[in-house]
Amino acid sequence: MEKPxxxxxxxxxxxxxxLSELVQHVVNHGTYHRGNITAMLRQLDNKGTFTDFIxxxxxxxxQTE
Structure with missing residues (x-):
């Protein structure tokens, strides 16, 4: 992870x-966009949805069980 x-x-x-800094950026950036999606849904009077990967x-x- 410390590979330049x-x-x-x-x-x-x-x-x-x-590489560890790049991975941290990707995780944080995804969180940013999930927040944007939730905000847009709420502005359209939707309840929103879970956006966490878990x-x-x-x-x-x-669904597979």
Whole structure:
């Protein structure tokens, strides 16, 4: 996880970071978008839905049993 990786952004250029930092970004970014989806649903007067991965795994498991 401490392996250095290099990523390229079209506006900000190249960034050298550890793989663990990249994984943390991906997890945090997904949380950001799940929050956006929930906010949009509520603005449309919907109850919203569970967006956590663990709930997806519970549903998936229950559908296959």
């Amino acid at each position: 990786v290099s990523i390229e952004h079209s506006l900000y250029g190249q960034l050298k970071i550890n 709930f997806y795994l519970y549903v998936k498991r229950n």
